[in-house]
Structure formats: C-alpha cells, structure tokens
Amino acid sequence: MLFKKILPLLFLFHFAFCIEAKAQSVSIDTLHKYGIYDEDRLSPEFHKSRRDELRKRMSPHSAALFLASPEKNRSNDVNYEYHQDPNFYYLTGHVQPDAALLITKEPITIGGIKTDEVIFVQKKDPAREVWTGIRLGTEGAKSVLKFQVALLIDSLSSIMNSIIPTLETFYPSHISSSKHYIDSLTTLKPALINYLNTDLAQMRSIKQDEELKLLRKAITISNEAHNDIMHTARPGWAEYQMQALGEYDFTKNGCEYTGYPCIVGSGNNSTILHYETNRRKTEDGDFIEMDIGGEYHGYTADITRSFPINGKFTPEQRAIYDLVLEAQDSGIAEAKVGNIFKAPHNAAVSVITRGLLKLGIITKPEEYRKYFMHGTSHYLGLDVHDAGDYKPLQERQVITVEPGIYIAEGSPCDKKWWKIGCRIEDDILITIMGPEILSRFSPRKADEIEELMKH
Ligand code: GLY
Ligand code: MN
Ligand code: MN
Numbered sequence: 001m002l003f004k005k006i007l008p009l010l011f012l013f014h015f016a017f018c019i020e021a022k023a024q025s026v027s028i029d030t031l032h033k034y035g036i037y038d039e040d041r042l043s044p045e046f047h048k049s050r051r052d053e054l055r056k057r058m059s060p061h062s063a064a065l066f067l068a069s070p071e072k073n074r075s076n077d078v079n080y081e082y083h084q085d086p087n088f089y090y091l092t093g094h095v096q097p098d099a100a101l102l103i104t105k106e107p108i109t110i111g112g113i114k115t116d117e118v119i120f121v122q123k124k125d126p127a128r129e130v131w132t133g134i135r136l137g138t139e140g141a142k143s144v145l146k147f148q149v150a151l152l153i154d155s156l157s158s159i160m161n162s163i164i165p166t167l168e169t170f171y172p173s174h175i176s177s178s179k180h181y182i183d184s185l186t187t188l189k190p191a192l193i194n195y196l197n198t199d200l201a202q203m204r205s206i207k208q209d210e211e212l213k214l215l216r217k218a219i220t221i222s223n224e225a226h227n228d229i230m231h232t233a234r235p236g237w238a239e240y241q242m243q244a245l246g247e248y249d250f251t252k253n254g255c256e257y258t259g260y261p262c263i264v265g266s267g268n269n270s271t272i273l274h275y276e277t278n279r280r281k282t283e284d285g286d287f288i289e290m291d292i293g294g295e296y297h298g299y300t301a302d303i304t305r306s307f308p309i310n311g312k313f314t315p316e317q318r319a320i321y322d323l324v325l326e327a328q329d330s331g332i333a334e335a336k337v338g339n340i341f342k343a344p345h346n347a348a349v350s351v352i353t354r355g356l357l358k359l360g361i362i363t364k365p366e367e368y369r370k371y372f373m374h375g376t377s378h379y380l381g382l383d384v385h386d387a388g389d390y391k392p393l394q395e396r397q398v399i400t401v402e403p404g405i406y407i408a409e410g411s412p413c414d415k416k417w418w419k420i421g422c423r424i425e426d427d428i429l430i431t432i433m434g435p436e437i438l439s440r441f442s443p444r445k446a447d448e449i450e451e452l453m454k455h
Pocket of ligand 2: 302378400402425
C-alpha cells in the first residue's frame with residue numbers, strides 16, 4: 001500500500017534519467033568485441049536466482065541496497081586497479097563502478113513496470129569512454145545483465161528518498177566508503193535498519209554449478225602456475241621472479257587478477273605467514289614457501305606449495321614437510337558433511353603436536369602454537385577468505401586445508417631447524433561422497449616434488 005504513494009514520482013524519474021541513455025544501446029556483441037563480459041561469465045539467470053533467494057530472506061515491507069566498490073585514487077591521475085565488490089558482483093554480474101542495486105521485498109512500479117529490483121549504473125559518456133573504456137549504460141544493463149529496470153546512478157538519492165520512508169526495514173549497503181552511501185541513507189529513516197551479511201554469507205558459501213566451474217578453472221590455472229615455477233626455478237632466482245612466472249601463467253590463461261598478493265618467501269622469509277615483499281635473491285639450500293592463486297571471473301584459488309629451491313630436500317626440510325603433509329592428510333579426511341568447521345584444524349593440530357614432540361622441537365604439547373600459529377581452514381570463493389557462517393560443513397562448500405610449521409631463525413630449538421617455513425594448502429570441495437581435492441594437479445608428496453623439479 002505504502003509503495004503506491006511514490007508511483008508518480010518514480011514514473012517521472014524514469015523519463016528524466018533514462019531517455020538519453022536509450023539512444024546509445026550497448027549489446028552483448030559490442031561488449032564481446034571490446035573484450036568485456038566473457039562468454040563463460042556467470043549467467044544473468046544465476047545472478048537473478050541469487051537475488052530471488054536473498055529476497056526470500058528479507059522481512060515484509062523491506063528493501064536492500066547494495067553499492068558497487070568505489071574507485072580508489074592512488075595518486076594524481078592514477079587509480080588503484082578496480083575490483084568489483086564480491087556481494088555486488090554475486091547479485092548483479094556488473095563489474096563497473098558507480099553502480100547500485102535496489103531489491104525490494106514487494107514489487108514497486110517504476111515507469112509503468114512492476115518490479116522488485118532496480119540496477120543503477122553510470123551514464124554513457126563518449127568523452128570519458130575514450131579514456132576509460134565502454135560503459136554499460138542503462139540499456140546495456142537491460143540487454144546484458146537482463147535487468148528489467150535500469151536507471152542512472154544520478155537518480156539513486158531521489159529514489160531512495162522516496163522509498164525509505166515507506167519501509168519497515170531497510171538493509172543499507174555495507175560499503176560506507178562509497179560516495180553514493182550518504183545519498184542512499186536519507187534522513188528519512190525506516191522503522192528498522194538491519195543487515196543481510198549472514199544470509200549472504202550462507203548463500204555464498206554453498207556453491208552453485210556455475211560457480212564451481214569457474215572456481216575449478218581458477219584452481220587448475222593456479223596448479224599449472226605452481227608446477228611451472230617448481231619445474232623452472234633454481235638457486236639464484238629472486239623471489240619476485242617466481243612471482244612473475246606465476247602471474248604470467250595466471251594472465252596467460254585468462255585470470256583477471258590474483259586472488260591476493262603473491263607470497264613467495266625464501267630462507268627465513270618462508271617463516272613469515274603472509275610475506276609479500278618478494279625481493280630476496282634465493283641461495284642454494286633455501287626452503288621456499290609459495291602461496292599464490294589466480295582469480296578467474298571473480299573466483300579465486302588459494303594454493304600453497306613448499307619446496308627446496310635446489311630441488312632436493314635436506315633431512316630436516318623433509319622431516320618438517322612430511323609432518324605437515326601428514327597433518328594436511330588428516331585434516332582433509334575430516335572435511336566431511338556434518339563435521340564441525342574446526343574438525344580439519346583439530347586433526348592437523350594433533351598430528352603436528354605429536355610430530356614436533358617426537359622431533360624434539362618442542363617439549364610440551366601446548367608449545368605447538370609457537371610453530372603453528374594459524375587456523376587450518378577458511379571458505380574459498382569470490383573472496384580468498386570467503387563469506388560463510390562457520391557452522392558444520394555442508395555439501396557444495398569449498399574450504400582450504402592448510403596446516404603449516406614455521407621455524408624462524410632464533411627459535412628455541414636446535415638451529416638445524418631454523419629458516420624452515422612450510423605450509424601445504426589445498427582447496428577442498430565438500431561432497432556427500434567425501435572431500436574432493438580441487439587443487440590436486442600439483443604434487444604434494446616430497447618425492448613427487450623432487451621428481452617435478454629435476455631439470
Ligand atoms: N593466501 C592466504 C591464505 O592462505 O589464507
Ligand atoms: Mn588460505
Ligand atoms: Mn593461501
């Protein structure tokens with residue numbers, strides 16, 4: 001009922017903001033020609049199904065607003081590389097900035113069209129597009145992303161002004177750094193402000209077939225990069241040269257981004273969990289911990305392999321490696337439907353504690369934390385540390401299993417163990433048949449790594 005009051009207003013907006021864009025239609029063929037929106041992207045039907053699922057979880061008389069990631073200036077005329085917000089991408093498929101998505105629980109009428117979702121996009125601007133590339137515009141949002149109603153982002157504030165007072169619950173965007181954030185939160189407050197983070201996290205943690213296809217692709221490309229590096233690198237290479245080869249393989253195979261900054265630590269740097277400097281030159285005898293993953297159409301791999309730069313494990317490196325591998329195997333075995341999220345971690349801790357005691361590296365069980373100081377698993381998907389509710393494991397979730405042992409120089413143990421940082425990380429799909437190691441195409445056993453590294 002309340003929505004009816006704003007109908008004439010919305011009708012006007014439609015004409016004020018859409019007519020200009022209609023003259024400049026953008027088809028999917030045009031976008032393919034410009035290399036935007038690959039043919040194997042997530043389908044518009046996928047994104048629509050996610051919006052429908054989210055709408056089911058919203059309260060009566062509510063609306064939710066999602067904003068695109070803002071562009072971030074690096075300095076002067078140069079911005080940081082643009083990356084869409086994963087929630088916004090999940091719900092729309094739109095990869096450009098200055099955009100918003102409105103989802104309403106009950107249909108509203110805009111320009112004579114009854115709808116429960118509106119996408120707001122940048123105005124087409126030939127002068128700007130010469131510099132920064134083709135914009136989708138409102139017609140492109142309809143033809144490519146298959147939205148029934150698309151408006152210009154300039155109309156966001158007026159539309160929100162009209163809608164918010166009619167609501168019982170409003171779910172604002174979580175991106176408060178966007179210049180559109182204030183526009184979207186007018187002084188006219190609804191009865192209740194709430195958030196959909198938990199619902200979105202639950203939804204995103206259960207992967208649909210289309211998502212799994214892209215995730216498998218990102219992971220397979222990343223496996224190839226790991227194998228290439230292990231096969232090619234040798235003592236004297238700088239850490240950044242291994243990074244360069246990995247990033248080359250990602251890009252060559254179609255990844256748009258790395259899922260996170262590449263971690264290539266040699267010698268003592270291998271003991272720094274998220275080392276990203278990657279400037280050191282390796283020396284014969286160094287142990288390498290390499291955590292790199294490419295991102296393909298939004299979905300990222302997260303894989304770590306650890307290996308000796310000269311291709312031959314020392315007895316100490318092998319002892320630590322085999323212990324981490326045993327811990328990982330026990331962790332993977334626990335990645336089963338219904339197990340608590342920490343089951344893989346608990347299994348890995350028990351193996352590592354027992355092993356460190358046996359090797360004499362620790363003398364009391366609780367000391368394992370000195371050398372294994374992080375969790376074993378996180379969800380994986382559109383974010384490397386993906387959204388999820390950390391409740392018992394479910395079918396179609398993807399998690400990492402990544403135990404590690406990090407013995408920095410100066411640690412309170414025999415110095416023969418120093419400068420060995422070893423993590424083995426794989427990406428696991430939870431299925432009713434048991435765990436599937438999606439990243440199985442890079443060797444995990446020490447002997448297999450030595451075999452791959454033979455020049
Ligand atoms: N690459 C970051 C992590 O393994 O969690
Ligand atoms: Mn990880
Ligand atoms: Mn990782």
